[in-house]
Amino acid sequence: DAGVTQSPTHLIKTRGQQVTLRCSPKSGHDTVSWYQQALGQGPQFIFQYYEEEERQRGNFPDRFSGHQFPNYSSELNVNALLLGDSALYLCASSPATSGSYNEQFFGPGTRLTVL
Amino acid sequence: GQSLEQPSEVTAVEGAIVQINCTYQTSGFYGLSWYQQHDGGAPTFLSYNALDGLEETGRFSSFLSRSDSYGYLLLQELQMKDSASYFCAVRPSGFQKLVFGTGTRLLVSP
Numbered sequence: 001d002a003g004v005t006q007s008p009t010h011l012i013k014t015r016g017q018q019v020t021l022r023c024s025p026k027s028g029h030d031t032v033s034w035y036q037q038a039l040g041q042g043p044q045f046i047f048q049y050y051e052e053e054e055r056q057r058g059n060f061p062d063r064f065s066g067h068q069f070p071n072y073s074s075e076l077n078v079n080a081l082l083l084g085d086s087a088l089y090l091c092a093s094s095p096a097t098s099g100s101y102n103e104q105f106f107g108p109g110t111r112l113t114v115l
Numbered sequence: 116g117q118s119l120e121q122p123s124e125v126t127a128v129e130g131a132i133v134q135i136n137c138t139y140q141t142s143g144f145y146g147l148s149w150y151q152q153h154d155g156g157a158p159t160f161l162s163y164n165a166l167d168g169l170e171e172t173g174r175f176s177s178f179l180s181r182s183d184s185y186g187y188l189l190l191q192e193l194q195m196k197d198s199a200s201y202f203c204a205v206r207p208s209g210f211q212k213l214v215f216g217t218g219t220r221l222l223v224s225p
Contacts, residue, residue, distance in 0.1 A: 004157075033212065042119075042202050042215030043158065056212055090157065092213075102148050102165075102206055104213060106157040 002027065004093050004107035012113045013081050021076040021110045025093030031055075032074040033104065034066060035090040043090055049074050050096055078112075086114045117141035119203050119216030126222045127193050135188045135219045137203035144205040147179045147186045148213065153199045161188070161201075190221070198223045 005024045013019050025032050031050045035043035045058035049068035068074045072093075078085055088111050092104035119139040127133040137147065146165040150158040164170050164179035164186065176189040190197055203216040 031211070040218070042204075042218050043213075045212040045214070048211055056210060058212065094211075102146055102163045102213075103160045106150075106159070108157045 004091055004105050006089075006091050006107040006110050008110060009108070010111045010113075012115065014115050015081055015083060017081050017114075018077065018079045019081060019112060021078075021089050021091075021112070022073065023076070023091030023093075023107060024073045025091075026105045029093035029095050029105070030072050031094050031096045032068060032072065033092045033094075034074070034076045035092060035106075036060070037088040037090055037109070039087070046076070081114045083114050086112060088112075117144070117205060117207055117214045119205065119214065121201075121203060121216045121219045123217070124220045124222065126224065128224050129193055129195060131193050132189065132191050133193060133221065135190070135201050135203075135221065137186045137188075137216050139184050139186070139203070139205060139216070141184075141205055141207060141214075143208035145208065146206065147177070148204045148206070149175075149177050149188045150202045150204060150215075151199050152202065152218075158202065193223050195223050195225070197221060 007022045033048040034046040037043040047057040052068045063079045065077045088109040090109045091107045094104045148163045149161040152158045162177040169178045174191045179186040202218045204213040
């Protein structure tokens with residue numbers, strides 16, 4: 001059973017560019033959340049997708065957007081990249097039952113470097 | 116809002132017992148979770164306390180006291196592979212997101 005997968009593993013971009021990160025949830029999971037983790041800090045919630053809609057959003061600007069596809073996979077898009085966007089971007093999945101959100105399954109992340 | 120504070124680093128030797136504390140300020144939450152993250156790896160779920168008290172899972176135990184706004188993760192019979200960062204996290208009431216603590220880096224030496 002494949003866990004959560006993310007691509008690419010690493011990415012280098014320059015300021016002002018746009019980036020798309022991809023995530024496939026664990027089999028049987030239909031809810032996908034995205035987190036940003038700066039070096040030495042805990043993950044910060046960006047947003048969550050369920051039934052192809054953004055259900056909740058953290059304190060991130062509109063430059064951060066996403067999408068969920070009918071097969072539950074998801075994309076994170078970041079426009080007009082800033083140096084401060086350099087971080088590890090984590091995707092987490094869970095089934096859509098109330099108690100399951102306390103145990104989220106994380107992918108290995110995409111390390112984004114903005115130069 | 117929510118904030119969860121943890122010690123930045125804890126060191127211990129193989130075979131020892133270590134406790135990682137988590138103090139929080141939050142208006143309401145469903146429970147306290149703990150995650151382990153090795154360098155370059157994904158956070159992995161360790162334990163969850165919905166109610167006050169102690170939960171035991173093998174070598175790991177977790178404790179929650181809502182009246183004291185405090186929880187901890189207890190690791191017994193430490194092994195070198197336990198060297199990692201550990202995060203406490205809460206799911207705020209009415210939300211499906213997790214809010215993570217500042218993280219504790221555990222270094223286990225021979």
